[in-house]
Amino acid sequence: MDTFAREADALAMAPLLNCLLREAAAPAGEPAAGRTVHRLRVTGRLLSVRTGHRPSAPELWTGGTWRPLRHPGLVDLTVQEMHAVTGRRNAALAAEMAAGRAVVEALLAARARTTAPDDPWLRSEQALVMGHPYHPAPKARRGGGPPGTWLRYAPEARARFPLVLLGVRQDALLDDGDTRALDALGQAPPGYRLLPAHPWQFGLTHRLPAVRAAFAQGRLVHLGHTPWNARATASVRTVHVPGRPERPGAAGDLFLKFSLEVRITNDVRRIRRHELRHVRRTDPLVTEAFRAMDRPAAWLSERGHRTVRGLDETFPVLVRDGLDDHVLPAATPLLAAALTEGFEGNPLDRLTDPLPWWSAYLGRVVPPVLDAYARHGVAVECHLQNTLIAVDPSGHPVQAVFRDTEGAKAVPATPREAAWRRLVYCLVVNNLTEIAHVLAHRFPRAAECLWPAARREFRRCAKEHGLPEIEALLAAATVPCKANLLSRWIDADGTDPRYVPVPNPLAVPAGFE
Incomplete structure (x- = not known):
């Protein structure tokens, strides 16, 4: 082999x-x-x-x-x-x-x-x-x-690659929110508006009868490709479009999220109509929650979307804020999921004592998530792939940046119990447990100190917000964990996965504290 x-x-x-x-x-x-x-x-x-x-x-x-x-x-x-x-x-x-x-x-x-x-x-x-x-x-x-x-x-x-550029005839355009950034990506002919498409999605769908009909009827026209490259990000179907100097005349960087007719993990990654409606309802609530915080945390807003009538789910594009206007000066954002898998430049590689770093990570990630839930009734999907941690030149966490409205839950549109369960899974099981595990593996002598520090952070937030859910969480023997194997095996809907209980790392061990 x-x-x-x-x-x-x-x-x-x-x-x-x-x-x-x-x-x-x-x-x-x-x-x-x-x-x-x-x-x-x-x-x-x-x-x-x-x-x-x-x-x-x-x-x-x-x-x-x-x-x-x-x-x-x-x-x-x-x-x-x-x-x-x-x-x-x-x-x-x-x-x-x-x-x-x-x-x-x-x-x-x-x-x-x-x-x-x-x-x-x-x-x-x-x-x-x-x-x-x-x-x-x-x-x-x-x-x-x-x-x-x-x-x-x-x-x-x-991967880096140019995007496909389509023109949508004005009478076939579906546009919602602030999509002005799309018009700066190229030049559409008179009577048309610009619509970028992911080239993988275009290759998978351009021969479908409905797509061929749209081109034959002039509702869509093919305008070529961007003269600059977009960069693939961890979610596969979301790309980063850089600002200057790669894109001359650009106001700043941005992210574009596309449909993709491919099953990745639990779902076919097509942006469905109800998801577009959910984003337009929920993103303003999350944006306002983060804007109101007296914290350095940031939210990358999905400020609008554009698609073509009749092919709403085939060629939608969501416009998401870029990093340039959100990350603190002199800070470097890093994908939290990569901290556990490893990459060149991982700040964990430079640590000699994990506790100050871990305490800073907790202080940047936990409070804004609980603040948004307590004060505004929104549960952000703060799992590792949706969390960026910005570090200073020494590698110390100074800011958390969160993204992706698709999984965000707003109370009362989502029942409070369901929103809290999802938040606990994303924050405690998916995010903090994975970061703590890699730190404990690297620094076995410090392992027993990691979760007491986390409990202190949660208790501080409980005192600040008076959230009864936090006290109940700290007293619980188990926490809900998404069961991806079981969910996929029984073909559970991706929006309604099965959960299994796992030991709660935040629970106080018998005889302690």
């Missing part, structure tokens, strides 16, 4: 192991010799994994010996357990797991032929080769075609 194949196996197995151990197994005995043993709850099979920041090197007990598993064997084991758990089969997800591992190998090979960008923020956005650490197939691109179709647009392959 060559280097890329071995690395792809390891990177694809880690998140699948995380899912299987969290959702379908229980510890079987104490850790020994750097390994832990787990018993699958329904089939009773024993699985041993090497401990570390991520579980690795799985071995299956055969009754007389431990047999090492590679990725195909781990997929087979997962399929057997989930069939036993649910009584259902899911050949499509099994195939997606295998395909996801092949994607990782293709990404590694392509990445080896590229040079890392100079911008530390862009390096962090394009660092997620493994991806979501608790998903059975985080890198699968179902419906996206063979690697030759999508590698040129992959953030993990450090």
